Amino acid sequence: MIEPNIRVFSQPILTEEPLTVLGTIRNFVSNIFVPFQQDYRYWPWRKIGTVIVVCVGSYVLYKYLPGPYRRYYMSSTRNFSLRYNEALHLEKEKLFNELKNVKIREDGRRIQVVEIGAAHGANMPYYPPHLVEVICVEPIRDFETYLTQTLRQNPHVKCRELLVGGAENISVIRDNQVDAVVSTLTLSCCKDIDQALREVRRILKPGGVFLYMENIRSQNIFFASIQYLCSPIYKLLFGISLIRNIPEHIERAHFNGGTTQHIFIAHGIPFLLRPHVSGIARK
Ligand SMILES: C[S@@+](CC[C@H](N)C(=O)[O-])C[C@H]1O[C@@H](n2cnc3c(N)ncnc32)[C@H](O)[C@@H]1O
Structure with missing residues (x-):
């Protein structure tokens, strides 16, 4: 009987003689990682690594x-806002033009x-x-320097004051005091x-928007x-939740004068932030 001539071509997984402790550890590690590496070779490991390191x-x-985090948060917010304004320029213009329809105060102010x-x-x-x-409400006081710069570049806007604090408690503003409230990416x-x-709703005058x-x-x-999965990362990196059903919250807030809004996809910004709503609620 003729013996079959068997030749093995595949590389053995063991890379080193397990003579030393270090060699044994290396073999053990490569036994785990080599097949893993081969199966997932085409995954974007560099990008995944960057995301993990950033998070x-x-x-x-x-x-x-907290100090450096605040500075990092402020600069990332600023950079993102510039990109956001570029991508949503027309939408924003349309929204802010609504202010022209607000009834001018009788006293001409x-x-x-x-x-x-x-x-x-x-x-x-x-x-x-x-x-x-405009009265600005902002919990991070350090934005003041940047805000002053922006106001200098936009002399057509008069900013009366910066109130440092959250929108959840603006008790320094009286009931029915203002004509309009604006929020972009803040809710x-x-x-x-x-x-x-x-x-x-409390601070808006009746008929205010x-x-x-x-x-x-x-x-x-x-x-x-996917938004649910990634929301904690966004919350940490940019302080922003991806999973709020804003139209539902607005409806629950009972703006008696009615709400006009439209839901759209905002192109040109990170894709998890693209589902958008823009609208006007009247008191
Ligand atoms: C994503 S940035 C949006 C900034 C700007 N409105 C824009 O459209 O580019 C969110 C801003 O809301 C502020 N913020 C966070 N929590 C807030 C709260 N409870 N009340 C008011 N502002 C808040 C943050 O400090 C940050 O400046």
């Missing part, structure tokens, strides 16, 4: 170094507007010229959105599931 880094900053989550003043270029007086950051909306443009939870269940 862990942000968490460490957030937890142990400017329309009183409160902007919640004003940050560095990303919306200042959108206010109609010489028509409004998704507030700790208590329903309380913030109660405050918005609440203008908002916010990212929302998608109506597509698969997309929404």
Whole structure:
């Protein structure tokens, strides 16, 4: 009988003689990782690594170094807002033009507007010229320097004051005091959105308007599931929730004058933030 001539071509997985402790450990590790590496070779490991490093880094900053975290948060908010304004320029223009329809006060003074989550003043270029007086509400005081810079570049807007604090409690503003309230990408950051909306309604005069443009939870269940998974990361990195059903919260806030809003996909921004709502609620 002729013996079959057997030749083995595959590489043995063991790479080193397990003579030393170190060699044994190396063999053990490569036995685990080599098949893994081969199966997942085409995954974007560099990108995954970057995301992990950024997330862990942000968490460490957030937890142990609040000062640097605030600076990082402010600069990422600022950079993102610039990109956001570019991508949603027309939508924003349309929304802010609604301020022109607010009834001018009889005494000829400017329309009183409160902007919640004003940050560095990303919306200042959108206010109609010489028509409004804005009170900014912003919990991070350090934005003041940037806000001052933005106001210098937009002299057509008069900013009356910066109130440092959350929109959930703006008790320094009286009931029925202002003509309009503005919120862009802020309701998704507030700790208590329903309380913030109660405050918005309280300070608005009867007939006053609440203008908002916010990212929302998608109506597509698969997309929404990804948003649920990624929301904690966004919350940590940018302080923003991906999964709020803003239209539902607005409805629950009972703006008696009715609400006009439209839901759309905002192109040109990170895809998990794209489901958007923009609207006007009247008191
Ligand atoms: C994503 S940024 C949006 C900034 C700006 N409105 C824009 O459209 O680019 C959210 C802003 O809301 C602020 N913010 C967070 N929690 C808030 C709260 N409870 N009340 C008011 N503003 C808040 C943040 O500090 C931040 O400046």
